[in-house]
Each structure stands twice: as structure tokens, then as C-alpha cells.
Amino acid sequence: MTVIVIGAGVAGLACALALADHEQDVELHEAAPQAGGRCRSWRDARQGVALDNGSHVLVGGNRHALAYLKRIEARDGLRPAPFTLTLADAADGGRRSVPPYQLLPDLARSLGRLRAPGRATVADRLVGLEHQHDVWQPLCLAALNTPPAQASARLFRAVLARSLWQGPWAGRLLLPQRPLSDVFVTPALSTLRGLGAQIRLGHPLRQVIFRQNRVDSLRFDDYQRHLSRHDRVVLALPWHRATDFLPHLPTLPGRAIINGHFLCRDAEGGDQGPIAVQNGLAHWLFRRGNVLSATLSAADSLLAWPSELLARLLWRDIARITGQSRPPAAWRIIKERQATLRHDPTTDALRPASRQGRNLYLAGDWTATGLPCTLESAILSGKIAAKQLIDDLF
Template sequence: MPAQPFGLRVAVVGGGWAGLAAGVRACEAGHRVQLFDMASQLGGRARSLPPDDAGLRLDNGQHILIGAYRRSLALMLQLGVAPEAALLRLPLRLRYPQHEGLRLPPGAAMPAFVRGVLACQRWSWRARLGLLSAATGWMLRGFRCAPELSVAQLCRGLPQQIKDELIDPLCVAALNTPAAQASASVFLRVLHDALFSGPGSSDLLLPRRPLSELLAEPAQTWLQTHGAELRLGHRVQSLVPGAKGGWLVEGAAFDRVILACSAAEAARLTAPLAPGWSAQVAALKYEPIITVYLQHPGPAWPSPMLALQEGPQAPAQFAFDLGQLCAEAAGRSAWVISGAAPWVERGLEAAAEAVRRQAQRELDWAQPPELIRVLAEKRATFACSPGLQRPPAAIAPGLWAAGDYVAGPYPATLEGAVLAGEFAAANL
């Protein structure tokens, strides 16, 4: 039903997952919403590209969700997307091309973790017991540690095999930051919520459909149905206080404003209004992600998602057999380089060629795979470093920020974006 006329007039600047979550919650509360986005389509850094010559839509990067993303899943369901149909749910499994890694059985979180670790015959008994001892210590300390610790420092007592085959892959997947530079306190929060917060929390949820169909496109339909006005392809240039309170966005009066745009855009718009907040946002550093899409000649893989051993000539840490997720994508795969700054410097052509060789070598293909496309999101996530002070959501009276970079429990994830959007909307 359309928004009620007595609600506040709210501007949401930015149409990524944070902005969409904020817009939906604001409409739901009876406010009148106008959403601006500088792109011609919604979704931000989690969207699909236009169809290719074969009619298939690649995503602007391979994304996954986990069972602990409860707000994201609830929002999808509200928008008419059935998560059980749109996502392939698998128990956490770090399957490497040539061997099995950690694999968690179903069941209550803590017993499942213990059983999974003890059953991992790839690791020595010393390594398995060392991991369980460390995890017990983290649990007894409430999954908290000194804010200045890095993940590498937190885990320095663990056997090298555990660090190579579990800690490093999980760290770069969750924080998009190498363990030596990643915040241990944020990593522990992610481990707590993913591995120890309830049955199914650690499950991997792999998209069966183009990413835009999971949230952006259903949200666009929902918002329009509920009376929101969408202005796509419009970069907001003017944000100033109103003469009688509220805010003027592009000269139009609003009672409240939610900045759900990128951190760089939020810093630009707030520089004359809240210079301290703007400077804190502008100081954030970023980590890129490269996704290499290949057409591969081999048969189906042992698992839809493979973990990979990173090395000087092996840049990808994870690979996805897209044909196991969607029949129309048979033979296609996505290879992900997280924390990809060194490979961005070397160039996308060099990164793609290194991944092609890595893929052929890892999966023992007789012929090299064909490169379909290589994509780089140079500001994919903020660098989640130890002691990082992230900016607060509140900027000024009636002006809020919503994005995965604002202060919160998670690193730059889809769930972090949704939580930030809902938090800003709840404070209108």
C-alpha cells in the first residue's frame, strides 16, 4: 500500500543494499521516500551486468551469503524472494581441488564445529587439538580481544597448516584483508556469528540467480508499489540545511536524509556540513576484489565452491562452478582474488592470465579455459585494519549515514549494509 500522507519526507541517497534496506523500512513506517542513485540501476556493488550475447547475466563480482545473514534473508523474503529457491544452501565446506578441508556437519553450532575439526583427517592430531584449544580460549574470552591485534597476531600460536588452510581463507573471504593487516576483533565477531551462533549460521548460501534478482530488482518493484519515488542516474550535487529545519537535497525540502551512497560520495556531500565526520570517512583505505570469469573445458567440480591455495602465481583464493548453481551457466566459472591490490597494480590482463593458468593447473584440464571477462572493484571494501575507528551513523540532526563502512559489528558485507540501512531508518 502507498505511504501514508502524515509520514516524514525522507531522502535516501544511494541505491545499494544499504539504501534499499533503508528505503523499504522507511516506507514501511509510513514515510514518503525519494531515493536517488547516480547509477542507472540499483544494487551498488552487489548487482548484475546487462545480459551478454548468450543472454546470461554476469554479476559485478561473485558474492555469497551465509546463514547468519538473518536481516538480509528476512528482507529478501519480504520483497517476495524465497531464499530457499534463490540460494543454494550448503554446510560450510572448504573443499580444495585435490583434497577435502574443514567440513562442518549439520547440528548445533559448537558440537558441529568440534565434530568437523576432529573429522578433518587432512590435519594432524596436533593441528586439530591446537585449533580446538584456541577456539575454546576465544569462546571463554567472549570472542573479544585487544583492538590493536591483527588476525595474524591472534593466531600466531596455531599450527601453520591451520593458518594456511582455514584462518587465511576465512579471513580474506570475510574481511577482504590479508591476515597480517586484518582486525582480529572484527574477525572474532564474524567467527562467533558464523560458527557459534546457532544451527545453520555457518551455512554457505550461493546465489542461483543473477545478483540483481536477489534484492535490487525486487526492492525497486516494492518501493514503487509503496509510493516511493526513484531518481536513477542522478548524482546528488547539493545537500544543505533547510531554512526552517530539515534538509534541502537538490533544492527540494526533506525532513530527514539518509546518505547510503559510497563513503567517497558521503564525504564529498558532508564536507561543508560536518567536516570532522567527512574527514574521518575520507581517510578510510580500501581493498579491491578482482573476479575472473572463465569458460572451462572440464567436467563438473567436486563442489560448487572450491578453496584455493594462494601463491605468487596463484592469485585466486576461491572459485565457483556456476553451472552447478544455474544450468544455463554450464561450463562457466568465477575465480575471486580478494585483497587484490598487488594484482591491480600488475594489471587486469596479467591477473586474468595468472588465473587461467592457475585454473588449468588446479583442475588438471587438458586445455586452458577461455577468458570471458575480468572485473575489478577497486573500492570493494574498506580495509578492515586493527584499531580502525569507523564513522558513526549519526552525522547531524536529521542526517544519517548508512553503509557497510559505518560503525558496526561486521566488516564490509551485504549483511553489514542491510543492518546499517535498517538502523538509519529506525532512527528517523
């Protein structure tokens, strides 16, 4: 029996790994020339450094993601950010810090309030909290990539309950200290190869052929792969690709994220931890080495803006907040149109389960994991698909 996993994003990698660890024969097919999907990096010719498609953050409570990193021996790829949250005002460059203990009264209240009917939004539930505007709304936008007025209260509660509410360690931000691919992807590919998995990059699936409610064969450009009675398929594709093959799946709305990466001339530039930006275009600033990065969540309305304009406005925020006096040596704007789902209550209710038929399973951050589209959700989805598949065999 062979399990054919389609898509080598983090969900597909985690699923393939869980299956290979259970001594299943695994084939992994990825359309792009590199694995990693929405969590990837490359060496940028303009900047002469490795860039990520977008700054990624984990928290100490992301237990599935941390177990995955331990399994691929890449746990040292994350470093903890300072405990204290730094807020900066892009209008005047002013900064202040919010220590975690100041959030506790609000946190206790918010968890009670967010335990709400399925259709409630975050904005409905957090009115009047002391840190509603400076902490909870930016955290909601970052965690759900959806403005609080639309975001699902249930999902935001799931994030808080598994992070800050578990204690300071679980709420602490963890930042990749190397390019994303070096932390989440390359070590996973090496581990999989070591377990005998067959990996084909640049090998897109073109068609799924069904017969009597089973996947009968998979068509690639160079051959058609017929499935034996025992073979299984896991589609670990993003939601907007999965519907190409499984038209019965609901059409779910996505949300964009824009990142601006700036190569700084001034070697010394202040904080290493993320800074939450108020009154600016950017929402968060990050620094790794001499690259300063600005993240803009739920950025759909800005996708049509020219990159030059976005770079100019983001750099204005960065210069005010970090005191950079000289313009960047180089910059790059990356627009990820389908970065995550739009996490409103209606979309949340439509997310599909993993098992899709007698020999077909889904994985991906957007499936019904109970978490927003994050690395934690992607890795959990891969483990859920692998577990269901193995349980169904016996």
C-alpha cells in the first residue's frame, strides 16, 4: 500500500512525516519547484539575502508545530521574543510596553465573553475592555488575518485559550531565526528522504479520476497513476486549489497579507522582537539581521496599489519608529493574495473534515481543525489526516 500526498506545504510535509513514522510507503508530489507553499524563503538577488514570503510567528502554546520541529531536529530554529509587547505609534514614533500581567484582567473577561454563539464576532464581544484597541484588536487581526468586526469570536477564543491563557510561556512569541525554508521545510524533506519517502517537486497533479466513489487514478503531466485497492490519497492543497479537483467542496473566501522587506544601511536598528504599529499603514514590524520587515494583514483592498507606493509608505512608518536615517539599500514587496481564509463565523462553519471518501483525505490549514489558518493548524491537519487514514486501515 502507498499513500500519495499531493502538496508539500507544511500540512503535506507533516502528514507525510506522520505516515512515514508509521512505516507507510509515502509518495509526495508538489507542483512548485520548491516545497513549503505559503511558508517559504528564497535568496533574493536584489537584496543579496534570504527573504521569507512573509514574517511568521509562533507561540509557545503551538504544541503541534513545536513537536514537528523537534521531530525534524529544527527546534533551535526559533528564538523567543521578549515577554513584553512593544507598541509603537507611527504618527510620532512614540513607544510603550505592555507587560503580560497587565493583560490578565482583560484576558479573563475576554475568554468568558468570546464563549459566544457561533455567529458572534470579536468586535461584538470585546467592547469596553481596557486593551480593546491597543492589544486585542491588533492581536485578532494578526492571528485571524480578519478585522475584528468580521472575525469569528469562537476562533479567536481558541487562539487565546491555547496561548496566553495557558501561562506566560505558552503566550510567548517565537520567531524564526533563520529563513523559513531552513527551519520548517528543508529539514522535513531530509527526514522524509531518510525514511524512504519518494518526493517529486515540480510535479503538479492535473486530475483526480473517480470511479464508484473511490479515487481510481491521478493524472500528472507525464503519467497516470492508477491506485490499487489499498492505496490512499491525501490532498494537502490550499482551499482554492482543492475545489479544482473536488467541486463539491464549498468555495471559501481568502484574505491577503502584504509584506515589505527592506535592506537597511544602518547596521544597528533596535528591537529584534515584533513591534505592533498603531496609526500607520503597517500592522507589525520585524527585524532579522539587517532586514526590517513590515506586515500588513487583511490587505485585500491594497493589492492593487503599486509596490513603489506601498514601499514608500511602509518605509515612512519604519523610519519613524526605528529611527533609520538613510533610505533602504533595497526593498521588496510581496503580495500573498490567498494567505489565509477570511475567518468570519460563516466561513468557519463551512470548513470541511479530513475524510472525503473511501480512499481520500484532506489536509491543509483551512480544514476543520478548530484553529485559524496558521502553521499550527496546517501541522495539526496533517496529523489528523494521517491518524484517520491509519485508523481506517485497521
